Amino acid sequence: MSPTAPTLVQWVAPSPAVAYWAASAFYNAIDALGLFAQHRIRPSDEECKKNLATRAAVFRHMVIYHAVATSFLLVAGEMFPPPVEKQGGAGTLEWFYFVLEKLFGWQAESSMAYCCSWALRAAYLVARQFLALVILDTWVFWCHYFEHQVPWLYRNIHSVHLQLYTPFPFGALYNHWAESIFVDGMGAMVASVVIRLTGAEQIAFFSLVTIKTVEDHAPYELPWSPFVMFARWTGAGVVYHNVHHQSWGLKTNFEIYFTWWDRWMNSTYRGTRTLQDRQGPVV
Template sequence: MPTPTQNKPCSRLVPSMSWAYPVTGNDSEAAMVQHSSLFVLVRQFFVAMLVLDTWQYFMHRYMHHNKFLYRHIHSQHHRLVVPYSFGALYNHPLEGLLLDTIGGALSFLLSGMSPRTSIFFFSFATIKTVDDHCGLWLPGNLFHIFFRNNSAYHDIHHQLYGNKYNFSQPFFITWDRILGTYMPYSLEKRAGGGLEARPTKDCKDN
């Protein structure tokens, strides 16, 4: 049987071991909180995307169907028959208020995201909108890979025979699909190089 003197080295380990449990326990809890926080952020981003898409689809479509709003407000944006990046936010101030400011406020409030998270979300949404109006189909563009609502999709909407279709923006094409305003397109090579987005003949004839 060990003597008290022989037990001294072991007794010195007891405080260390007693501290080890709460430290590792806190690390585990911190990892769980971090995992939970990541899940919450993803959920908030997704909810905000759905809210913004829903608001912008119906307001955007209404601006096309209301002759007064289209003539005096939304037509300013549609002067861009050929979209380009800086034209993404080229619109009437009232349209900016109705579509972007109010839509952004609703997505922020209904998603429950923090002000810090909203900075990343609105930056992401702005970059996405600019890309949708860039008029380019660049290889490896992640927006084209992950979103069917992209520069070609929105380019159709800006064409003269496509402005009654493809109202969805800036993320998904869900509402266009559900409500029959979806216009499929094909990418065709131009004689001088590059690609051109063209609607299918059936939709064009309608």
């Protein structure tokens, strides 16, 4: 008997890990090859000077983390499968055909109905991803903010991640286990459940936010990256988060995807230090 092909739900589970290591491999490769030096945002020799966790320790941590996280998502996906989009239900291509026919009398076979239905369908899917991102960003900001405001949380939990004063890509999710569960994991799941993302949408959402997180810990700001382009609108790009990892920026720039909460709480970095400043070890 041939093995059963993985279902869409089963593909959700490994999608964050695949996205994480693929994005990390890309940035590590261009760093090792010395490519795009003009887009490097900080001196290369700063990377090993200040970090309190070694690359080897971070690598081991992340292998274990993704093994556990993928196993958990596999079990959770079987116990609580994501909703399935019903044929002809709201937001489907057939639904948009129906709406356009009722509003304008267009037949589904017409080129105008075809193009407009696909455009509306694409906008609908993008809007759902955006709303999920807003929820995740809000969750992460307030968790992150209080991790810095409450000394016990910072000292015992969040300080693990900030051992990487000069972060690198595969250390993007190097966290205390409690932060991995309650901040990153629960934030993504809450956003997914509230918006009722389907399996395919979860794969897209988990993969995209994972790649964004990896890029935010990379030493490059590549102008053609879609996340860099997105950050030109939001303000929360690679430099924005790298500043937070510096000893002089730790109490600022808490957001990951947008900046409105930081601006509302007056926690945006307004100093004059830059990532290009060469510094001695943190004491």
